[in-house]
Amino acid sequence: MPQAVKDIPVLNVEKIREDFPVLHQQVNGHPLVYLDNGASSQMPVQVAERLDHYHRYEHANVHRGIHTLSQKATDAYEAARPKVAAFINAAEEHEIIYTTGTTDSINLVANSFGLTHFSEGDEVILSEMEHHANIVPWQMVAEKTGAVIKVIPVTDSGELDLEAYKKLLTPRTKMVAVVHVSNALGTVNPVKEITDLAHEAGSVVLIDGAQAVPHQKVDVQEIGADFYAFSAHKMFGPTGFGILYGRKSLLDGMPPYRGGGDMIDKVTFEETTYNVPPFRFEAGTPPIAASIGLSEAIDYIGRVGMDQIEKYEAKLVEYAVEKLRKIDGLRFIGEAEERASVISFVFDHIHASDIGTILDKKGIAVRTGHHCAQPILRRFGVPATTRASFAFYNREDDVDRLVEGIEYAKSFFE
Numbered sequence: 001m002p003q004a005v006k007d008i009p010v011l012n013v014e015k016i017r018e019d020f021p022v023l024h025q026q027v028n029g030h031p032l033v034y035l036d037n038g039a040s041s042q043m044p045v046q047v048a049e050r051l052d053h054y055h056r057y058e059h060a061n062v063h064r065g066i067h068t069l070s071q072k073a074t075d076a077y078e079a080a081r082p083k084v085a086a087f088i089n090a091a092e093e094h095e096i097i098y099t100t101g102t103t104d105s106i107n108l109v110a111n112s113f114g115l116t117h118f119s120e121g122d123e124v125i126l127s128e129m130e131h132h133a134n135i136v137p138w139q140m141v142a143e144k145t146g147a148v149i150k151v152i153p154v155t156d157s158g159e160l161d162l163e164a165y166k167k168l169l170t171p172r173t174k175m176v177a178v179v180h181v182s183n184a185l186g187t188v189n190p191v192k193e194i195t196d197l198a199h200e201a202g203s204v205v206l207i208d209g210a211q212a213v214p215h216q217k218v219d220v221q222e223i224g225a226d227f228y229a230f231s232a233h234k235m236f237g238p239t240g241f242g243i244l245y246g247r248k249s250l251l252d253g254m255p256p257y258r259g260g261g262d263m264i265d266k267v268t269f270e271e272t273t274y275n276v277p278p279f280r281f282e283a284g285t286p287p288i289a290a291s292i293g294l295s296e297a298i299d300y301i302g303r304v305g306m307d308q309i310e311k312y313e314a315k316l317v318e319y320a321v322e323k324l325r326k327i328d329g330l331r332f333i334g335e336a337e338e339r340a341s342v343i344s345f346v347f348d349h350i351h352a353s354d355i356g357t358i359l360d361k362k363g364i365a366v367r368t369g370h371h372c373a374q375p376i377l378r379r380f381g382v383p384a385t386t387r388a389s390f391a392f393y394n395r396e397d398d399v400d401r402l403v404e405g406i407e408y409a410k411s412f413f414e
């Protein structure tokens, strides 16, 4: 079995960092400062070792082998379902669909639910701060069905304009699809209120939780959302894997999105009948190891403690905002009252990619660009921002290095 996992009774950042070997390297001659967690978080050794153990000793295809190894692999693969259900407080494990990530989860709903429920003139409400993954699939389905996309505007501080949202809801609203935490602004949206309002208007709701699940407790029953999507690689797990939570009563009535092995009940050339959810939506050999890796990542998060993570990151982000605010010429893009571990900023006369390149020379990894959220950057009149995004293994020292790096970058343009 993999090495016994380390006990972490309180959030001790130095102890936690021992579990992330990737953080202990030099980049361009400097100790790495990793502030690109919004794109992909790092993996603790416990997850890496669990993946290694699976590949060395447990690998077999799932759901189809009578032999012992296949049964073992199936058990380990399926174990993520109840674990994820408990992690987001889903009512039952069959509401958890394995996908390849948030993008895949949203495409599944857009195609399976959207293509069958939308008709000419129906309305889909998105927000101005969506990632392209929560825009483009709806546009593609709207094009096929004649549905119309409406957009909730964002205020100057980077919050959703809820009064405008209320006015957009009509009896024709069939779907409200909104991000929980914005990857470009860091705004935490009031998803329960948004969901309640949508339900009052008779609409179904999808929440894009890609940037929420690594940073805060998510309770899908409390939010009341019908669908909730997220990715394993942003929550200390492997790439190529993600989750779609779907309300059972809706999933039962949804057709498959992809055809193939595993998603069927009976196949003849005349007619095919389909498996029950979630298997109906999981055609073909899945990312078996990745599911096992996600289980381990959820265990790891559980040992650190989501309450601890929330508290720790809130303090760290507050520290970062205060330090960055003091830098002459720096302008935040997104200053919502409720914000998570993402800070975006610009300088009027320095391009974000220049800042990012110079920071990299100092070993500091940030993301620059439009963050796959072009409409919201357009809303703020900027082509790109520099974005620092945090995880619970970041420290105040990382923030200090970032501030020093930005001052250094600025000195080239003065």
Ligand code: 7TS
Binding pocket: 038, 039, 040, 100, 101, 102, 103, 104, 131, 133, 134, 179, 181, 182, 183, 208, 209, 210, 211, 231, 367, 371, 372
């Ligand atoms: N939704 C949000 C809010 C995201 O931040 C991302 C990825 C996605 C959806 C898509 O997730 P995927 O795992 O299917 O790719 N966001 C980012 C980012 O901010 N930088 O790189 C990827």
